[in-house]
Amino acid sequence: MASLQLDGLVFGHRGQGLTRPVTVEARSGEFWAVLGENGSGKSTLMATLAGLRPPLAGQVAVDGVNLRRMPRKVLARRLGLLLQHQDVAFPYSVRETVSAGRYAHRPPWRPLSREDHDAVERALAETGLLEFAELRADQVSGGEQRRVAIATLLAQEPGALLLDEPVNHLDVRHEVALMDRFRGYADDGRLIMVSLHDVNLASQYADRLLMLYADGTWEAGDTAELLTEDRLEHLYGVPLKEVGSDETPFWVPLGHRKRSRR
C-alpha cells in the first residue's frame, strides 16, 4: 500500500509549467481519475509522479519520502506506471515480457523464485493472456500488447498504480474487465490513479478527481461534487449534458446542432 503527496507540484516541459502549483494527497485505497483535454499535461503529470521527469517546482513524496531520493528498485516496489507507449523491438515471449515486472523484487543474480512465478501467472490470468503466454510479444495485436503492458505492471505488484490511458486499444469487454479489476485493487487498499479521456469511466469508477484545466488552473475533490456541467464545459471547451439516473449518471457532449438549440 502506498500514498502520494503532491506538495506545490509544478510539472511541464523544458521549464514551461503546465499548471499552477498542485497540492493534493492521494491515499491508499482511493481511486483517482485525472481529467483534462489533450495537451493539458495528464501524461506529463503521470511521468512526474513516477519520477521520470523532475518537478519544475515543489515535490512528490511517496509515503512521506521525496521520490527523487528513493533508489529506483525501492520506488518500483511502491509505485508502478503504465506508460501510453511501449517499445517492442526484440523477440521476447509474452511470459518473458511480463516477468520483467519482477525485476524490482530480486537481486540481479537470482533467478525468478516460486513467488515471482506465481505473481507472473496471476498477472497473465487476470489480463486473459494465459493462452498467449508463449507467443512473441511483438507479434500479438495492439490490444493484446496493451494487456501485456498491464500484466507487467500487475506482476510488479506496486502499492500505487499510475495508469496513463490504460484502456487505449482495448475493446469494451476488456475495458470494463480492467476497470473493474483496478476498482477491486483500490477496494483492497491500493492507490489507483488513472488518466482518462472518457469522463463516463471516471464517473463510474473514480472516488476522486483531479481536473487539469487548459488555463493552468486545477481542481481536486470528490467525483460526485466535481462532475458538473459548468466544470466539464470549462474542462473540455464544449458543453456536456448529464443524462441517466443519479445512481449511474452519464455525460453526453453536445454537438454544434444540439448547442444551437439550447
Add this chain to the structure above:
Amino acid sequence: MGNALLAEVLTGFAVGGMLAMAGVLMQVLLRTPLAEPYVLGVSGGAASAGLACMLLGLGGWWISGSALVTSLFSLAVVFLVGGGDARVPRERLLLTGVVMAAGWSTVISFLLAMESSASVHEMLYWLMGDLTRSISPWWGLIALALALVAGWVMAPALDLLVRGDEQAAVLGVEVHRVRLVCYVLAAVLTALAVTLAGPIGFVGLVVPHLVRLRLGARHRILLPFSVLVGGIYLTGLNAIAGLPLIPGSIPVGILSAIVGIPVFLYMLQRTRIGG
C-alpha cells in the same frame, strides 16, 4: 608453428566473442538489432586511431588506448545524434552510424596516402581484418571473460533497457548507471578487438541475430551464447579464409563481410524502423 596457430585460433575466438558481445550491448543501448560496431563506425574510429599510431611508430598500449578513446567518441556521437531516446526514429541512428563510418574511412584513406613505405601493404591487410599476425590473445580473453561476468550480472536490466529508458526506469532499473556500464564495455570490447585483428565487420550483427532466432532474446542466455558462437564463428571463418581455394590469403574480414552484408540487408528489410 604450433604456438602461432594456437595464438591465431585463440585470438580469433577472443575477437569473435568480443565483437558479438559489443554488438549485443550496442543493440541494447540503441534499441535496434541493426546496431553493430562496424556498421556504426565505432570499429572505423578504433582502426583510424590504431593506424595513426602505427604510422607514428607507436605500438602496444598506445594503439589500444587511442583505439579506446576513438571508440568511446564514435559511440558517443552515434548515441547523442542518433539517439537512445524511444521517440527518436531509428533511421537517424543508422544514418549517423553510416556517416561516422564514412568519415573514419576518409581518415584512413588520408593516413594511408601519406605513407609511402612498404609497410602500407601490411597495414591494408590489418585494415581488412586479419588474424594471421596474432601474437598474444591473453589480454583479449581476460577482458572478454570480465566483460561477460559484468554482462551476466546486468542481464535482467538489459532485458528491460531494450524497451526504452522510461519503461526500464519505472520497473526499477537505474538507467543511467546501466547505460554507462554498457557504453564503456561496448567501446572497450570494440577497441580491443580492433587492436588484435583490425576492423572485422558484421560479427556483432550476424551472431546475436542467429542466437536470438534459436534461443530467444533474454540476455542471460543471449550474452554467453553470443560470445561462444561469435568465437567459434570467427575462428571458423578464419579457417575457411586460410584454405588454399584461391591464390594468396583472404583476410577474415573479407569473408565476414561476404556473409554479413546480405544478413544486414535481410534484417533491414524485416526490421520495423521509423521510430
